[in-house]
Amino acid sequence: MARVLVVEDESAIAELIAINLRHAGFDVVLAASAEQAQAAIDAVLPDLVLLDWMLPGASGVELARRWRLAPRSRELPILLLTARAEEKDKITGLDAGADDYLVKPFSPGELLARIRAVLRRRAPMATDTVIEISGLRLDPITRRVGRGEAECRLGPTEFKLLHYLMTHPEHVHSRAQLLDRVWGDHVFIEERTVDVHIKRLREALLPVHCAQLIETVRGAGYRLTHSAPTV
Template identity: 65%
Template sequence: MKKPPRVLIVEDEAPIAELVAVNLRHNGFAPIWAEDGESAQRELDAVLPDVILLDWMLPGMSGLQLARRWRADVRTKAVPILMLTARGDEPDKVAGLDAGADDYITKPFSTQELLARIRAVLRRRAPEHSDEDVHVGALHLDGAAHRVHWQGQPLRLGPTEFRLLQHLMRHAERVHTRAQLLDKVWGDHVFIEERTVDVHIKRLREALGEAACMVETVRGTGYRLTALQPADAPKDQQKA
């Protein structure tokens, strides 16, 4: 018999945690409750869950700090994290996603929405990845070593920006919609907003520095990586 998916609930408010746990249990999940980062870490050290529901505001270490810690740990970096918080402003959503959350759910939320998002994360297929070397112009990505160089100089990219750049470089000159990038970089069936792509494209451009112009916005469609530099483009295209 297949074991029910384990869901680690990291929430310091007992009534909320209990309500979530009851609904999860009634819908075929096995919830585990931790009221702070320390107890959550003990649960993770014992058995890895299938997904983590992580509250932003926690005593001691915040949800953002915990998300960053778990994303940096080889053992826990692949565990999906859904951030639960009352902070619904866009900068807060961006901060949660940048910290490593796979999705962001604003309180108060419906049980059905929470269940749908958990199921979506659990049934996603593994995103595209490759260990091959890719060269586009003076940009070089080493998939095996997880390094990127521009004109021989190393660049520092976060894990999501690396995967995003890798996909764009492997399919250079092709236009990709936001939905296509979500499927290929984040994984199929991930229940997150397309706005997430724009956030990480911005971070990718910042990391690329002088090579940022290689990542083009195709208005009304999506994004494309090109080897054609502005100085090399025909004058009529430079004005466009």
């Protein structure tokens, strides 16, 4: 479940955004000022920040610049929310480090679409990094997956699915979230398609004794665990 920090000083707007995000499966944290926002960032780095331009204490643009300069929050996805619609304002916000810019008023549908787009663009950040969990090793450059000297053969979709699960271990992902993160803009694919590819992925991992790393969480979705494989 992706964690979204909503930084908005108008409580009615903040609550409306939070309701829509929670309904879409996001974990939401609220902050009503620059000080609260910084405290939230210092406590737990979220997956994305919805950042209002006008805030008590410091502007959203100032916060974005600050976070971009700090090593810990440099890659933090930021979606700037503002009533300023002029081109120069958009340029200022994007130059400050925002990944995207949404002008008020906006629909819940557009907000969710923008959030998904930003998260998709940010997801490939670590595509060149070799990942290893419980002996299962995935190399994004060579596209090899294996354990020890043994390798397994994965189709393109199963590889992307495993890559996403391995970069988000122990997180429970709903079918809708996996469709959005792995399949991207293919919105007309049925959610049950995820079950088919999970089954194929498990079958592909059987030769390296890692199929059990992918757990079904009843009524919620799937997760990849750190449990040790058995030979």
